[in-house]
Amino acid sequence: MSHFLGNPQRMRQKLYQWHRCRSWDLPWRQTQDPYAIVVSEFMLQQTRVGTVLPYYEAWMARFPTWDSLASAAEEEVLRAWEGLGYYRRAANLHKLARWVAAQPGKLLPEDPAELEKLPGIGPYTARAIALFVFRRRELPWDSNLYRVFGRISGTDPRSFRQSSQSWVWELLPSGDKARDFVNAVMDLGRTVCLPRRPRCSLCPWERFCQTRLRGESFLTTPRQALRVTDEELALIESEGSYWVSPCQRGKRWQSFWCLPDWQTDNMTRLDLMGRFTYSVTRYRVCVAVWKAQWKGEPVGPGRWADPPTLEKLPLPRPHRRALALVQKDELLLESSRKR
DNA sequence: AAAACGGGGGC
DNA sequence: GCCCCAGTTTT
Known part of the structure; x- marks a missing residue:
């Protein structure tokens, strides 16, 4: 051989x-x-x-x-x-x-x-x-x-x-x-x-x-079918802090903190902050990011985290990105207020 | 044996 | 926008 x-x-x-x-x-x-x-x-x-x-x-x-x-x-x-x-x-x-x-x-x-x-x-x-x-x-x-x-x-x-x-x-x-x-x-x-x-x-x-x-062409790998899904993330603010909960979608992002999914029963949707897509393995996820409020008390496990704390918590990149949408927004508001 | 697991950089 | 990456673990 x-x-x-x-x-x-x-x-x-x-x-x-x-x-x-x-x-x-x-x-x-x-x-x-x-x-x-x-x-x-x-x-x-x-x-x-x-x-x-x-x-x-x-x-x-x-x-x-x-x-x-x-x-x-x-x-x-x-x-x-x-x-x-x-x-x-x-x-x-x-x-x-x-x-x-x-x-x-x-x-x-x-x-x-x-x-x-x-x-x-x-x-x-x-x-x-x-x-x-x-x-x-x-x-x-x-x-x-x-x-x-x-x-x-x-x-x-x-x-x-x-x-x-x-x-x-x-x-x-x-x-x-x-x-x-x-x-x-x-x-x-x-x-x-x-x-x-x-x-x-x-x-x-x-x-x-x-x-x-041999002048052969080179390999091509078979690719998996891409699945498209939607996701609605909720940005819930209270006194400068945001609600985050332990990630629990299966095994992905184990031990990470996530923004909660928008839940029609418990939350009120306010403004649409933005949309983007991200890919993870064979999924394409279309994200809508909403500012939201709890209707009553927060539901499910989670905690409030202010921006410095959020910096220290492990967050999935798409969720970090979603958060950046409001933080940028607030920075703009703040600077316009100063003027 | 096959699927799940992340995200970004290069073309 | 698709492809691929100094693989490992779970199903």
Whole structure:
């Protein structure tokens, strides 16, 4: 199965030559701190490097160590993650910090099989930690590696995941070079071997690529049907505070605070503050934001929160956006009053 | 095996 | 406006 590789030595050489002046200078590549690397791996799950960077910097400033994270309140942790999505990652990282902080040496296990037993660590992250933290010779299979090696080998991406990947192990150098190699392939996948329009003329492996040699077109992924739903959010103000309640729409936004849905029985609708749409997984949600009042006492679990408090609470981005509609409105009112 | 989980950036 | 992302967990 490895005949098409030609010369692994030569392939590695071409890759390094390409990478020499194109390596991304990422903060988690400049550190040896296991915690810092683990934070980056959690943030990078299903999230682009460019999106992660500012969150990573802020996070490391706020929670610089396992202990600082372990002792932080859940709410503050989620607030720091707000906007990155997949919030279970933050909850799991928090759990992991508490686990590590409770270990005698405050050390992570080095074995991927052991790492996988810990919260938020699956097959990819276990191997990424083993590779990037403990310098073991591992292959963290992420979408970059699947795409690059899938194309090189000319196998269908989906069957490639199931099929033997042993030839990639032949390519993977030993020792410290394994890290450089994987980093290079990830950079290649991110900048050259793009999902839709790969820039093959820039690729150091162009002449090794079976997909390219066959002149085949590249994969297209089947997409899920989009569902459109409506949502009416209520902005209920009292003495400068707004009503928020614990999110409880299934499992989404667990432990977050939400603006309440407008309820015809308990609320009076006042002004329409605005409309916008947001997408979440396969839903397209059309939001109408209403200023509203309780008819009597507030219904259901919740609390009043003034603007400084709202800043500290974890809120889903669309709800934060809805809130911004009134706050902007009030700022305008205030400035016009002053005049 | 498939669905759920978020949000933003790039084209 | 659609596609995709340094995946994991639940169903």
